[in-house]
Amino acid sequence: MNDTKYLLAYTIPLSSIIGLQVGGVWSFTTVLYAFGLIPLWEAFLEPDQSKLSEEKIKNRLSNRFFDLMLYFNLIIVFAILIFGIKHLTTQTLGTYEKVGLVLSFGIVLGTNGINVAHELGHRKTKWERFLAKVLLMPAFYMHFYIEHNFGHHLNVGTPSDPATSKKNQSVFSFWFTSITGQIKNAIRIQKNLLKNKKVRFFSIYNDFFYYQIFQLAFLISIYIFFSFQGVFFSLCIALVGILLLETINYIEHYGLSRQSRGSRYERVSPMHSWNSNHAIGRLVLYELTRHSDHHHRASKKYQILESIEKSPQLPYGYTTSMLIALFPPLWFKLMNNRIPNT
Secondary structure, eight states: OOGGGGGGGGHHHHHHHHHHHHOGGGGGHHHHIIIIIHHHHHHTSOOOOOOOOHHHHHHHHHOTHHHHHHHHHHHHHHHHHHHHHHHHHHSOOOHHHHHHHHHHHHHHIIIIIIHHHHHHTTOSSHHHHHHHHHHHGGGTOTHHHHHIIIIIHHHTTSTTOTTSOOTTOOHHHHHHHHHHHHHHHHHHHHHHHHHHTTOOSSSTTOHHHHHHHHHHHHHHHHHHHHHHHHHHHHHHHHHHHHHHHHHHHHHHHTTOOOOEETTEEOOOOGGGSOBOOOHHHHHHTTTTTBHHHHHHSTTSOGGGOOOOTTSOBOSSOHHHHHHHHTSHHHHHHHHGGGSTTO
């Protein structure tokens, strides 16, 4: 299959549009697609560990198609959120329909919003990093840009990283420690960045403050157009997107740790992230599942990320792994013996 296979990433938002238009039990279309059909689909496909040739890498880096695919998600995500919240606040819907649509829109925000923001946040151009922050805004998670780029990639696999889940830590516990820890870390990192510039924390150079202002302005806009009910649905959708992100964080580094070398830790290596070569998850999540290579070189664009054989391998794709993680005893039984050096 040629590079247009990455268009599969748009099937998540497409499924939410189907749910919105048809209604009824179809409101859960995205949920059933992401956590039902995709795991079933991947069960019949062999993981792809093939390597890209130098020519293929060069062609993919010069092909604007891959970048345009990312940029188009801004239109997709905001359009679905706006029309989705309007639908939720103006139409007569059953409670189960509202739940299904909130879950569906939250999954879109997590996969095509936060996940794409993660990819763009590692880019070298300022305007692409700006787009990343815009995509994080409706999730009220703009601090993720600071903590992920200046904290997580530096501290992954150490006790200082709230986004690294510990062995035998449940995903539910991780949700709390990761969310609160990343906020605290973002504030601490912002203080240090300003201190290095010899600027006070309470200043116009504090990006963390601007992020809160932008997020508040977004929420006020939702209130103006859709009242308190719109604000409620917006916050619920954001929570689903955040929990989706944090569940992904949970499986990406579960139980993996870097060895202490005196006052320092060993260098980050492909051994400190779980890799997955399951085809559908790779395409839907813009190769996020090849996380070992991403941490090996964070600036590497998604279309040229490769499988690193020596990295620890997830036995199942991301969506299947996320489902299993919701049952901690089953997750521990599946994963604990696979953790290297334990």
